[in-house]
Amino acid sequence: MIREFACWLTTAASGAVGVLHMRAQPDRLAKTLSIALPEIGTASLRRICDLDEALVLRASDNTLIVTPHGGPRLRQRLVRAISDAGISFVSPNQLSPADIFIETANDIESRMLNTLARAASPDAIALLLAQPQRWKKYGAPTPADAARSKRLCRLIDPPTVVIAGAPNAGKSTLLNALLGRTAAVTSPIAGTTRDFVSANIVLAGLACRVVDAPGFIQKNLPEEVFGATHSTPSPDSIDQAAIARAQQEILNADLVVALAAPNQEWPAIEHANIIRVQSMSDILKSNDSKLKIELRISALAGTGLIEFAQAVREKLVPASDIANDRPWQFW
Numbered sequence: 001m002i003r004e005f006a007c008w009l010t011t012a013a014s015g016a017v018g019v020l021h022m023r024a025q026p027d028r029l030a031k032t033l034s035i036a037l038p039e040i041g042t043a044s045l046r047r048i049c050d051l052d053e054a055l056v057l058r059a060s061d062n063t064l065i066v067t068p069h070g071g072p073r074l075r076q077r078l079v080r081a082i083s084d085a086g087i088s089f090v091s092p093n094q095l096s097p098a099d100i101f102i103e104t105a106n107d108i109e110s111r112m113l114n115t116l117a118r119a120a121s122p123d124a125i126a127l128l129l130a131q132p133q134r135w136k137k138y139g140a141p142t143p144a145d146a147a148r149s150k151r152l153c154r155l156i157d158p159p160t161v162v163i164a165g166a167p168n169a170g171k172s173t174l175l176n177a178l179l180g181r182t183a184a185v186t187s188p189i190a191g192t193t194r195d196f197v198s199a200n201i202v203l204a205g206l207a208c209r210v211v212d213a214p215g216f217i218q219k220n221l222p223e224e225v226f227g228a229t230h231s232t233p234s235p236d237s238i239d240q241a242a243i244a245r246a247q248q249e250i251l252n253a254d255l256v257v258a259l260a261a262p263n264q265e266w267p268a269i270e271h272a273n274i275i276r277v278q279s280m281s282d283i284l285k286s287n288d289s290k291l292k293i294e295l296r297i298s299a300l301a302g303t304g305l306i307e308f309a310q311a312v313r314e315k316l317v318p319a320s321d322i323a324n325d326r327p328w329q330f331w
Helices: 027-035 070-083 107-115 124-129 131-138 143-155 169-178 237-252 307-317 319-323
Strands: 005-007 016-018 021-024 045-050 054-062 063-067 160-165 197-203 208-214 255-260 274-278
Touching: 027 063, 027 070, 107 124, 107 131, 124 131, 124 143, 143 319, 160 169, 160 237, 169 197, 169 208, 169 255, 169 307, 197 307, 197 319, 208 307, 255 307, 274 307
Parallel strands: 160 208, 160 255, 255 274
Antiparallel strands: 005 021, 021 063, 045 054, 054 063, 197 208
16 A cells, blocks of 8 residues: 655745645546546646646656646645545655655665755765765765765755954955855944844855854853953943854854954954954055964955865865765765
């Protein structure tokens, strides 16, 4: 006895086309939709439930992919008609990858296609497509593959990169330059950003959630994030709230970009994965600096941004991880 279900693979929002996945005995499918079923492996235009013209693909003996128009009222009427016929609706998260991708030969192939559909980074595609063969060649990943697999999963779900630093370090200017448009207000007045601005940006092939954290005044903050020695004035209540949020974002970040202008010290931040970048390189009179600098950039002039993107990518998903042909635990 097969499991019967119907499942919308598209959201309830209005759209041009909806995608409905159905599984039941062939006679049940035909009776429910009031259609003659297409041959297995073919698609035909049918009038379903006497409501709409839809393309009906028969993926297997008992599985249909139906693509009606995507209006919400039509969707409601189809749900009622199919439910009244005794086929229950389920949400996509109640289905296994094998339920959705019935054309696959094994669990790894179905999981691969399921992950491919939601992968955020362009560089995930070729790597995911290679996994069924790598699992066949080597078997399942070992504990030695765990750390690499965790890093590679950042290709699927965008990692969080927090740009942190003192007020007027150039954080908002950097975010806007990476994004290619204005997302954060910039001003020569220190402390202009008092709330979080974030954007999804592809950096050297890696999709990241980049956060412009409010410029913080480092005083009376927990030592797990900020150092204990500070000399700046006490922040007001609005600043305190912004700093508290900055603290939480930094604790949860996959990478922290510590940003400092030429006349500033590094923000006293402790994090397992940090890159120190000096901003406003276009106004430097020399390369002399007391700071230990990993990168110099000028977001305003656009210099050093390619190198910045590559450095962020290498910190989060090293090139050696991509080149490794061992299997990847990608779910």
